Amino acid sequence: MSSPTSGTLADGRDILFFALPGHTPTPVPDRRPLPPRDTQPSELRFDRTTGQWVIIAAQRQDRTYKPPAEACPLCPGPSGLTSEVPAADYDVVVFENRFPSLAGEGAGITTPPDGAEFVSEFVSKPGIGRCEVICFSADHTGSFADLPAEHARLVVHAWRHRTADLLARPGIEQVFCFENRGEEIGVTLAHPHGQIYGYPYLTPRTAAMLVQARDHRIAHGTNLFADLLADELADGARIVARTETFTAFVPFAARWPVEVHLYPNRRVHNLTELTDAELDDFAVIYRDLLSRFDRLYDAALPYMAALHQYRDNGDQADGYFHVELMSIKRSATKLKYLAASESAMDAFIADVTPESVAARLRAL
Amino acid sequence: MSSPTSGTLADGRDILFFALPGHTPTPVPDRRPLPPRDTQPSELRFDRTTGQWVIIAAQRQDRTYKPPAEACPLCPGPSGLTSEVPAADYDVVVFENRFPSLAGEGAGITTPPDGAEFVSEFVSKPGIGRCEVICFSADHTGSFADLPAEHARLVVHAWRHRTADLLARPGIEQVFCFENRGEEIGVTLAHPHGQIYGYPYLTPRTAAMLVQARDHRIAHGTNLFADLLADELADGARIVARTETFTAFVPFAARWPVEVHLYPNRRVHNLTELTDAELDDFAVIYRDLLSRFDRLYDAALPYMAALHQYRDNGDQADGYFHVELMSIKRSATKLKYLAASESAMDAFIADVTPESVAARLRAL
Numbered sequence: 001m002s003s004p005t006s007g008t009l010a011d012g013r014d015i016l017f018f019a020l021p022g023h024t025p026t027p028v029p030d031r032r033p034l035p036p037r038d039t040q041p042s043e044l045r046f047d048r049t050t051g052q053w054v055i056i057a058a059q060r061q062d063r064t065y066k067p068p069a070e071a072c073p074l075c076p077g078p079s080g081l082t083s084e085v086p087a088a089d090y091d092v093v094v095f096e097n098r099f100p101s102l103a104g105e106g107a108g109i110t111t112p113p114d115g116a117e118f119v120s121e122f123v124s125k126p127g128i129g130r131c132e133v134i135c136f137s138a139d140h141t142g143s144f145a146d147l148p149a150e151h152a153r154l155v156v157h158a159w160r161h162r163t164a165d166l167l168a169r170p171g172i173e174q175v176f177c178f179e180n181r182g183e184e185i186g187v188t189l190a191h192p193h194g195q196i197y198g199y200p201y202l203t204p205r206t207a208a209m210l211v212q213a214r215d216h217r218i219a220h221g222t223n224l225f226a227d228l229l230a231d232e233l234a235d236g237a238r239i240v241a242r243t244e245t246f247t248a249f250v251p252f253a254a255r256w257p258v259e260v261h262l263y264p265n266r267r268v269h270n271l272t273e274l275t276d277a278e279l280d281d282f283a284v285i286y287r288d289l290l291s292r293f294d295r296l297y298d299a300a301l302p303y304m305a306a307l308h309q310y311r312d313n314g315d316q317a318d319g320y321f322h323v324e325l326m327s328i329k330r331s332a333t334k335l336k337y338l339a340a341s342e343s344a345m346d347a348f349i350a351d352v353t354p355e356s357v358a359a360r361l362r363a364l
Numbered sequence: 365m366s367s368p369t370s371g372t373l374a375d376g377r378d379i380l381f382f383a384l385p386g387h388t389p390t391p392v393p394d395r396r397p398l399p400p401r402d403t404q405p406s407e408l409r410f411d412r413t414t415g416q417w418v419i420i421a422a423q424r425q426d427r428t429y430k431p432p433a434e435a436c437p438l439c440p441g442p443s444g445l446t447s448e449v450p451a452a453d454y455d456v457v458v459f460e461n462r463f464p465s466l467a468g469e470g471a472g473i474t475t476p477p478d479g480a481e482f483v484s485e486f487v488s489k490p491g492i493g494r495c496e497v498i499c500f501s502a503d504h505t506g507s508f509a510d511l512p513a514e515h516a517r518l519v520v521h522a523w524r525h526r527t528a529d530l531l532a533r534p535g536i537e538q539v540f541c542f543e544n545r546g547e548e549i550g551v552t553l554a555h556p557h558g559q560i561y562g563y564p565y566l567t568p569r570t571a572a573m574l575v576q577a578r579d580h581r582i583a584h585g586t587n588l589f590a591d592l593l594a595d596e597l598a599d600g601a602r603i604v605a606r607t608e609t610f611t612a613f614v615p616f617a618a619r620w621p622v623e624v625h626l627y628p629n630r631r632v633h634n635l636t637e638l639t640d641a642e643l644d645d646f647a648v649i650y651r652d653l654l655s656r657f658d659r660l661y662d663a664a665l666p667y668m669a670a671l672h673q674y675r676d677n678g679d680q681a682d683g684y685f686h687v688e689l690m691s692i693k694r695s696a697t698k699l700k701y702l703a704a705s706e707s708a709m710d711a712f713i714a715d716v717t718p719e720s721v722a723a724r725l726r727a728l
Binding site for chain 2: 045046047048049050051052053054055056057058065101121122176178179180185186187195197199203204205206208209211212213216224225227228231235251252253254255304305306308324326334335336337338339340341343344345346347348349350351352353354356
């Protein structure tokens with residue numbers, strides 16, 4: 001697919017237009033009187049009791065909150081005065097978040113901090129990294145599941161492009177493409193969009209998974225995730241969908257009322273290692289899964305989509321690219337809340353069996 | 365304080381009445397035609413990708429959900445036909461949850477499972493343990509913060525009693541007293557109450573904290589939590605309240621919009637090691653903190669209260685009893701949602717500085 005057309009917003013942020021074949025982006029100047037960007041909007045603080053970094057991004061409290069549709073900052077803005085996307089139209093667009101949790105460049109950050117960094121008992125670092133917004137479509141009322149096939153493929157192309165670009169930037173340790181969809185999980189902009197984070201540290205859950213994978217390799221000489229995929233296929237009870245190149249299943253120990261993991265059948269570390277044919281297939285099965293989600297109940301399902309990507313070297317070499325899709329909806333009318341057992345103790349309690357959820361999703 | 369009066373509900377569940385000085389519980393027979401209990405209502409499944417147990421408790425989907433006040437199952441039921449508490453009145457009552465996530469006795473469960481238990485790639489165990497409900501007061505419209513001092517002290521007495529009792533039961537590894545308060549975090553019964561879980565395994569967050577404490581002891585020869593408390597006192601910027609025996613502070617790397625940790629000034633492992641005078645003080649400062657929470661905004665604050673307790677031996681010996689109080693309310697009108705960064709990656713992003721939250725809570 002073609003390279004994106006790049007531009008700059010009024011306050012200096014990057015914007016990239018990705019176009020369908022035959023389309024040519026026609027951005028206009030961003031003429032909004034935006035205040036200058038805060039060059040270092042956040043701080044990482046190390047929690048000694050858990051061994052984890054926490055991002056303190058205190059200036060984001062005033063970020064855009066549920067604007068009316070006519071003031072949507074993600075709809076095209078042909079005048080260059082009303083929107084984050086100064087253009088009469090677009091297919092897929094990516095730009096730096098105006099209210100980022102992470103920004104700027106620097107050295108990557110280890111966990112735990114280097115011993116020399118414990119100059120005080122309270123260790124903090126600048127919150128470097130990158131936060132991008134990706135608009136899936138100019139149609140304010142659409143969704144990923146509703147995108148035409150070619151358009152969904154363009155989003156995958158944009159994710160791959162951003163992954164390659166961000167992984168090459170100094171200080172970025174991990175690239176996380178994700179979508180939060182639905183007011184029930186706190187989404188404040190209804191326009192179909194996702195986000196892309198370049199974290200300067202390995203996130204705690206990724207780090208925990210890589211420890212498991214390393215221990216598994218040492219004990220068995222094989223890849224944990226590849227073995228797990230083979231085991232799920234052999235068992236079969238939790239498989240939701242399978243193609244030549246991808247497999248989707250509800251994990252044996254699912255934590256969420258609706259949870260599906262999507263693995264490529266061939267192990268890769270991230271989107272940049274997939275072939276064009278595999279990326280084509282990925283767009284198809286990913287959209288199929290989201291469309292099954294929306295058919296579970298009468299209303300669109302609130303969900304989180306998390307692309308777990310890894311570097312192909314070092315601590316991350318045992319990783320296996322996969323997507324984890326999760327919903328908090330535990331019935332047509334009830335939500336699963338993460339209360340004290342989950343939030344304070346990380347002890348998850350699931351209200352449904354993974355096998356029953358897989359059977360329902362398979363049948364849709 | 366006096367010992368509780370014990371009884372049995374219609375389906376065989378235990379119930380314990382704790383009474384204020386001068387009060388004598390007068391339970392009546394529970395005459396409800398309850399179905400027999402499911403002796404093993406749940407399953408623990410081991411997630412090989414994270415190294416954590418997940419509780420699958422599929423029969424809880426039909427648990428009581430937001431009943432009208434006149435049908436509250438936690439209000440006193442003098443007829444023995446309408447309530448979980450068959451009595452004309454009560455002060456504090458504890459009973460086994462009718463819809464438990466964990467139940468029954470057995471051997472404790474290690475993490476990871478013992479190698480011999482990997483008979484298949486998918487390891488599961490019976491969800492043994494214990495789930496109790498604790499009603500703080502017979503007053504349906506009250507709250508912990510509103511309890512008279514003597515009554516709050518009785519709740520603390522009950523927590524201590526249940527901690528000692530459950531720690532002595534076979535297969536229970538960890539006793540967790542907690543309160544979820546507010547519909548915003550999914551509470552389905554408005555009556556002021558908490559819960560007490562006896563987990564058969566060490567919960568993931570506790571295990572992670574104990575690894576940090578062990579490493580700290582090996583590196584420095586001191587207790588991590590005691591050092592952290594001393595450091596917070598020396599810094600001072602995040603202290604909320606302090607007495608002879610207890611200190612409350614917003615942690616340096618707070619993950620939640622409102623988060624306060626309450627430590628005894630003397631290290632103990634759990635409530636059973638506190639003296640009567642310390643328990644008196646605990647009831648006072650704990651209630652004071654919850655009352656500050658309710659004065660933060662015009663409405664009662666939704667919160668989670670988590671009592672972190674440890675055994676005094678083995679892997680848990682480095683523990684330090686403390687309470688972690690957390691709220692998802694990030695402003696008078698907005699909630700903090702745990703979306704993909706937090707839920708999928710455990711990468712927490714806080715919208716406020718811990719110092720500003722501490723200053724607000726101190727001033728109230």
